[in-house]
Amino acid sequence: MKKRMILLTFPGILALLLFVVFPMVQIIIPTLSGQGSFGSLYLNFLKDTYNQRIILRTLWISLLTTIIVLIIGVPLSLWIARMHHRIKKILILVILFPMLTNQIVLNFAWIILLGKNGIINHVLLSIHLISRPLSLLYNNTSIVIGSVYLFIPIMVVSLLGSLSHLNIEVEEAATVLGAHPSTTFFKIILPQISTDILTGVIWVFSWTMTSYTTPQLLGGNDDLVMSTLIYQQAMTVQNWTLASVISIVLIIISVGCILIIRSLIKLLDRRVAHA
Amino acid sequence: MAEVTIKNLELSYDKKHDVLSDLSMKVKNGELVSILGPSGCGKTTTLRIIAGLLKPDHGNILVDNHDIGRTPVYKRDFGMVFQSYALFPHLTVFSNVAFGLKMRHLSRHEIQNKVKQVLEITNLTNLAKRFPSELSGGQQQRVSLARAIVVNPRVLLMDEPLSNLDAKLRVEMREDIRSIQQKLHITTIFVTHDQQECFAISDHVAVMNHGKFEQIGTPQDIYYHPQTLFVAHFVGYENFFKVEKQIENNEYQVNHQVIHTDFDHSYEPKYLTIRPNEIDLHQHKNNQMNEFNGKVVNFSFLGGSYRYMIQTDLGLLQVDQNDKDKFDVNDSVYVSLNSQLVIPLLK
Numbered sequence: 001m002k003k004r005m006i007l008l009t010f011p012g013i014l015a016l017l018l019f020v021v022f023p024m025v026q027i028i029i030p031t032l033s034g035q036g037s038f039g040s041l042y043l044n045f046l047k048d049t050y051n052q053r054i055i056l057r058t059l060w061i062s063l064l065t066t067i068i069v070l071i072i073g074v075p076l077s078l079w080i081a082r083m084h085h086r087i088k089k090i091l092i093l094v095i096l097f098p099m100l101t102n103q104i105v106l107n108f109a110w111i112i113l114l115g116k117n118g119i120i121n122h123v124l125l126s127i128h129l130i131s132r133p134l135s136l137l138y139n140n141t142s143i144v145i146g147s148v149y150l151f152i153p154i155m156v157v158s159l160l161g162s163l164s165h166l167n168i169e170v171e172e173a174a175t176v177l178g179a180h181p182s183t184t185f186f187k188i189i190l191p192q193i194s195t196d197i198l199t200g201v202i203w204v205f206s207w208t209m210t211s212y213t214t215p216q217l218l219g220g221n222d223d224l225v226m227s228t229l230i231y232q233q234a235m236t237v238q239n240w241t242l243a244s245v246i247s248i249v250l251i252i253i254s255v256g257c258i259l260i261i262r263s264l265i266k267l268l269d270r271r272v273a274h275a
Numbered sequence: 276m277a278e279v280t281i282k283n284l285e286l287s288y289d290k291k292h293d294v295l296s297d298l299s300m301k302v303k304n305g306e307l308v309s310i311l312g313p314s315g316c317g318k319t320t321t322l323r324i325i326a327g328l329l330k331p332d333h334g335n336i337l338v339d340n341h342d343i344g345r346t347p348v349y350k351r352d353f354g355m356v357f358q359s360y361a362l363f364p365h366l367t368v369f370s371n372v373a374f375g376l377k378m379r380h381l382s383r384h385e386i387q388n389k390v391k392q393v394l395e396i397t398n399l400t401n402l403a404k405r406f407p408s409e410l411s412g413g414q415q416q417r418v419s420l421a422r423a424i425v426v427n428p429r430v431l432l433m434d435e436p437l438s439n440l441d442a443k444l445r446v447e448m449r450e451d452i453r454s455i456q457q458k459l460h461i462t463t464i465f466v467t468h469d470q471q472e473c474f475a476i477s478d479h480v481a482v483m484n485h486g487k488f489e490q491i492g493t494p495q496d497i498y499y500h501p502q503t504l505f506v507a508h509f510v511g512y513e514n515f516f517k518v519e520k521q522i523e524n525n526e527y528q529v530n531h532q533v534i535h536t537d538f539d540h541s542y543e544p545k546y547l548t549i550r551p552n553e554i555d556l557h558q559h560k561n562n563q564m565n566e567f568n569g570k571v572v573n574f575s576f577l578g579g580s581y582r583y584m585i586q587t588d589l590g591l592l593q594v595d596q597n598d599k600d601k602f603d604v605n606d607s608v609y610v611s612l613n614s615q616l617v618i619p620l621l622k
Contacts, residue, residue, distance in 0.1 A: 169361035172328055175348045176355040177426065178378035191365040273366055273406070 027244045041245050051229075055253065058225040061140055061215075062208040062257075065147040069204050072148070073155030074197070078189070080156065081163035092160070099153050107217040110146050111137060114218075138220035146214040151204040158200040162193050191272050198265045202258050209254045226250045277339045277429040277462055278304045284324060284334035286317075286486075294320055295486040298334070302430075302479075305460040307453070309473040311497075311509075312483035318466045319358075321483070322432050325464060327351050338429060349378075354423030354461075356433040360415045362407040368394070368418050369403040375426035389425055396455060397421040413444045420452065424459060431456070431463040437472060445469075449476050470510060474498065482506045500538075502621045504546055512548040512618070513593040527619075532588050535564050536617040544619030551582060552595040553616040556602070557609050565612035571602050585610055 031041055045051055080091045098106055113119050114136040121133040136142055166189065174184045190197070212227040219228065226246055234243035284298040295317050302308045310318040323329040325336055327348035335342050343351060354375075363371050369390055376386045394400045397417045407415055416436060423431055436452070437445045453476040456463050467473045473480055474494040481491045484505045490497060501507035504515065516529040526535050527547060534547055560566065569587035577595065585592045585608060592610060602608055 167359060167361060169357045169359050170363060172326075172348075173355065173357060173361040173422075174363070174374065175328075176326055176351070176353055176432075177375035177422070178349050178352070179374075180349055183378070188363060194365075269365070273370065274404075 027247060030241050031245045031248060041241065042249065045242065045245050045249065054224050054226060054229055055249070057140065057223065058209060058227075058250075059253070059257070061143050061147070061225060062205050064144050065151065065208045066201055066205045068144065068148045069151050069155050070197070070201065073152050073200065074159065074190075076152070077156045077159035077163050081160055081166075092156075095156050096153050098149065103150065103213045104217065106150065107146055107214055110142065110149070110218055114142055114145070137218065139223055140219075142218040143215050143223075143225070146218045147208045147211065150211075150214060151207060154203045154207070155200040158203060159193060159196050162196045166192060187272075191269065194265055194269050198262060201261055201265075205257060205261065206254050209257075210250065278302065279325070279430055279462060279464065280335075280337040280340070281321075281325065282335045282337065284321065284331045284336075286320065286324065286329070286331045293486055295324075295331070298486075298488055300481055300488065300491060302462055302464060305457075305462055306478045307456050307463040307465060307476060308479045308481065309465045309467055309477040310481050310483055311467055311470060311473045313509075314468055316483045317486040318468075318483050319434055320486075322434050322464060322466050325430075326353055326355055326432050352426070352429045354426060354428030354431045356416075356419045356423050356431070356436045358435040358438060360407075360419040360439075362415055362418055362422070364407050366406075367403065368399060368405050368407070368410070371407070371418055372422045372425050375422060379426060393421045393425040396458075397451075412440055413448060416440060416448060417451075420455070424455065424461065427459075428461065431461045433463065433465045435466055435468065437467070437469070445472065452476060482509060499618075501548070501618060504548075504620055504622065507546075507548045507618065507620055511550060513551045514549050514554070515620075516547045516589060518544055518547060518619075525614075530589050532567065534589075534612065534617060535614045536619055537614040538616075538618055540619045542619070542621050545622050546620040548618050548620055549612050549616055550595075551593040552580070553613055554592060554594045555611045555613070556583065556585070556594050556596045557611070558602075558606075560609055561611065563611045565614055565617070567610050567612075569608055569610055571604050571606045571608060573604055574602070583608075 032038060076095075080088055080095070083091060111118070115121070116133045116135070116137070118137070120136065121130075124130045125133065136145075170192075171184050171188055174188045175181065179187065210227055212231065215225045215228050216231070219225065224232065227250070230243045230246045230250070233239045233246065279302040281298060281300050284295055285293065286295040287293045298321060300308070310321060312318045320329060324331050327343070327346065335344055337343070338351075363374065366374065372390045372393060373386050376389055381389070390403075391400070394403055397420060399414070399417055399421060402410065402414060402418075407418065410418065416439075419436070433452070437448055440448060449472050452465075456476075465473070465477065474497075477494055479491060480494055480497050482489045482497060482505070490502045490506045492500070497506060498510050501510055501512065507515070516527075516534060519528040519530070521543070522528055522533060525537060526533050527544065529547060536547060560568075567587045567589055569585040569592065572584040572586050572591070574581050574583045580595045580597045581601070583594045583596060583602060585594055587610060594610060596602075
């Protein structure tokens with residue numbers, strides 16, 4: 001029985017080895033030796049202040065995007081979840097619509113909106129709110145705006161399921177016991193969906209960390225993030241080894257951040273439960 | 276602990292059909308009053324309006340003569356036990372019970388003491404650290420009750436709290452609820468569709484049908500002196516006779532026959548009724564009052580007694596008789612209706 005089970009998993013294991021483990025090993029091996037001692041490529045990359053700034057910028061953009069997506073996404077999901085089911089269907093379709101379109105097209109839409117001669121500056125100028133066009137495009141702000149727009153559907157999708165299944169009587173019980181609606185939201189609703197918030201946060205954070213199209217199209221030439229740096233090293237400078245090094249660093253940082261976020265939420269959960 | 280008065284409550288969801296119409300009732304300090312009715316009659320809706328979770332179209336709710344219509348739910352200082360228990364799934368039993376006290380900003384020490392006390396009353400002390408998902412239905416029910424009473428609410432509202440429990444536990448829990456309610460002297464409104472449950476624990480019962488109170492009275496009143504067809508039906512009356520006209524003071528014509536009632540009443544009845552077990556069945560004519568000849572149509576065994584369908588001049592009668600005298604189909608029999616137990620119904 002057990003033997004047969006192992007045999008049945010064989011195709012899956014083979015696929016994993018072939019398409020995940022093997023390429024990873026291929027990327028890692030050349031980065032370990034390089035010129036000089038073991039791991040010197042990593043140390044040199046991390047020591048460089050220019051690279052450090054890129055890492056920090058990447059982290060900052062991902063963090064900011066995740067927080068904004070949370071702040072917009074959670075109330076939005078709750079609102080949709082509490083709608084009449086017919087309206088709910090339409091709203092879900094509207095929210096998911098961006099996911100049906102190509103990312104490049106979506107980002108070009110932001111270029112049209114945010115540019116010096118874009119619609120937003122045009123409107124602000126014409127109502128005399130500003131005297132000179134704002135530089136909204138090709139900086140960290142535009143990357144964050146573009147990423148938030150891209151990833152809100154992800155957050156909504158990961159929250160909607162559990163929010164729709166919450167027992168409203170639980171919230172009513174809290175209200176009857178004297179909880180203000182805002183207290184009910186933070187102390188009763190949020191803790192019940194903390195696992196799904198965690199899922200959403202991990203999705204959004206890691207996808208922002210690693211996304212390439214948005215920072216490439218909406219980011220400035222001087223404001224590289226790690227993914228655009230990888231592209232530059234690989235395609236422009238043709239330094240594939242360094243590109244690999246950056247990729248590995250990116251993976252390690254992403255996984256590290258996810259672990260930190262996860263244990264933070266777990267800790268919070270436990271404190272709430274026994275408080 | 277307070278006195279609750281509801282006055283002329285009205286509610287319609289679509290402005291055409293009334294869900295509730297003209298509900299008025301008074302619950303005295305420390306009393307347990309049940310709202311009894313079939314599912315869909317509006318009893319839970321009424322309770323939710325009293326709690327403040329729903330807004331009525333018209334009418335007032337007064338607690339100790341203060342209108343609380345504009346007081347938001349979280350300031351009403353009520354306790355509520357939900358049908359689904361509605362425990363906070365992410366909190367332990369202790370934290371569930373402590374929640375209301377925290378909302379009232381009590382000190383840590385006070386919270387500890389009060390929660391401990393209530394957990395003791397409700398027999399939950401050794402479950403304090405468990406999560407709701409780790410409890411049985413009966414235990415969840417007790418947590419739900421503990422959470423509601425720990426804050427010493429002015430009014431305790433209970434929405435079919437026992438309907439998810441099995442029969443044996445239901446009887447046990449209702450005794451517990453009653454004794455705790457009396458010990459703490461909490462004004463309680465209890466919603467149920469179970470007649471026996473409601474009679475066992477209530478000081479007063481309001482029978483509800485189609486969004487109206489049919490009759491409000493003590494359990495004995497409701498059981499022995501129903502005033503309407505619906506209430507009579509609900510508490511087990513099976514034989515109904517439409518009154519054609521009044522012949523004398525206490526004599527009414529039904530289906531060209533005369534029924535005599537000794538039940539004291541001041542109104543003009545529309546129907547007369549009697550329970551199946553209050554009709555006497557015998558083989559020979561006794562020349563009693565309210566005696567009619569009939570024929571056994573069929574019978575069925577109910578356990579301890581037989582239910583006979585008897586075709587008489589009054590119509591088809593249902594009669595319960597214990598098995599000492601057994602009759603067969605097509606037997607000619609006499610039924611006599613005890614005139615003390617023939618109840619005149621208002622509508």
